[in-house]
Amino acid sequence: MEIKVLGPLTAEERGISVVPSAAKPRQILAVLAFQAGRVVTVSTLMEEIWGEAVPRSAATTLQTYILQLRRKIAAALPEHAERGAKDVLVTRHGGYLLDMPPGQVDAQEYEQCASAGRAAFDARDDAAASELLSTALGMWRGPALVDVRVGRVLELEVLRIDQDRLAVLERRIAADLRLARHSELVPELTVLTARYPMHENFCALLMLAAYRSGSAWRALQAFQQLRTTLIEELGLEPSPRLQRLHQSVLAGDPALDLEAGDSVTAAADVARRGRRPAGGTVGRLRARAQSR
Numbered sequence: 525m526e527i528k529v530l531g532p533l534t535a536e537e538r539g540i541s542v543v544p545s546a547a548k549p550r551q552i553l554a555v556l557a558f559q560a561g562r563v564v565t566v567s568t569l570m571e572e573i574w575g576e577a578v579p580r581s582a583a584t585t586l587q588t589y590i591l592q593l594r595r596k597i598a599a600a601l602p603e604h605a606e607r608g609a610k611d612v613l614v615t616r617h618g619g620y621l622l623d624m625p626p627g628q629v630d631a632q633e634y635e636q637c638a639s640a641g642r643a644a645f646d647a648r649d650d651a652a653a654s655e656l657l658s659t660a661l662g663m664w665r666g667p668a669l670v671d672v673r674v675g676r677v678l679e680l681e682v683l684r685i686d687q688d689r690l691a692v693l694e695r696r697i698a699a700d701l702r703l704a705r706h707s708e709l710v711p712e713l714t715v716l717t718a719r720y721p722m723h724e725n726f727c728a729l730l731m732l733a734a735y736r737s738g739s740a741w742r743a744l745q746a747f748q749q750l751r752t753t754l755i756e757e758l759g760l761e762p763s764p765r766l767q768r769l770h771q772s773v774l775a776g777d778p779a780l781d782l783e784a785g786d787s788v789t790a791a792a793d794v795a796r797r798g799r800r801p802a803g804g805t806v807g808r809l810r811a812r813a814q815s816r
Contacts, residue, residue, distance in 0.1 A: 533553070551573055554674075556622040565619040569677075572676060637656055644699075710742070727766065
């Protein structure tokens with residue numbers, strides 16, 4: 525069975541959907557999918573469905589929802605399947621567990637690929653990092669669980685993975701910047717800074733990409749747009765890190781033409797970044813990227 529949560533919720537076995545039409549069973553399936561392979565307690569599922577207003581009949585009602593899910597799974601399984609619905613959606617002491625083989629839930633695949641990409645980035649294997657992180661980002665089909673009503677538990681899961689997606693995107697762009705793809709990045713970063721007008725890291729990356737593309741004016745414009753937005757919205761100046769980058773652009777600092785180091789976290793201090801040797805995992809990371 526394949527389950528996808530990075531976009532509309534889908535769950536299919538042999539092309540047959542097992543996603544319930546009712547809202548609460550959909551929520552339960554989504555929570556179990558995010559935590560696939562781990563026990564989700566009854567209290568967690570109740571909190572997701574009812575919040576603080578848990579009815580007296582909650583335990584019985586929850587069991588009914590689990591039964592509905594199992595019926596959907598059973599109807600989609602082959603007639604002589606080795607595993608039945610109870611082997612897929614397992615009852616454990618105090619909760620339930622969705623027992624899925626590796627690679628069957630897109631959120632877990634995304635996190636594994638993103639983790640490998642981060643490792644490649646830290647090892648300064650930027651080609652592998654860019655490919656792995658791009659693969660991870662390509663698994664998204666829209667906002668996570670866009671068609672599911674989310675309670676407290678899912679709200680936090682969606683917030684966490686959406687913030688992680690932005691961090692992965694930052695690192696992919698930083699890897700491309702270290703690969704001297706400045707001109708290619710300027711249009712993408714222009715859109716991102718417009719979409720996230722108070723996001724300092726995207727602004728810093730745009731400033732570096734624009735400067736290295738021979739458009740210092742665009743780098744200065746990006747800084748001024750961010751500064752204006754921060755002052756109008758929050759009454760704050762840009763961070764000292766970004767202000768130092770701004771001064772470096774104004775001064776035409778030769779350090780800005782060097783490799784960015786860790787552009788995501790220290791774009792203004794590129795001259796002080798040391799070079800780290802690639803680790804022994806690089807070959808495996810590249811092989812994994814090529815196999816996808």
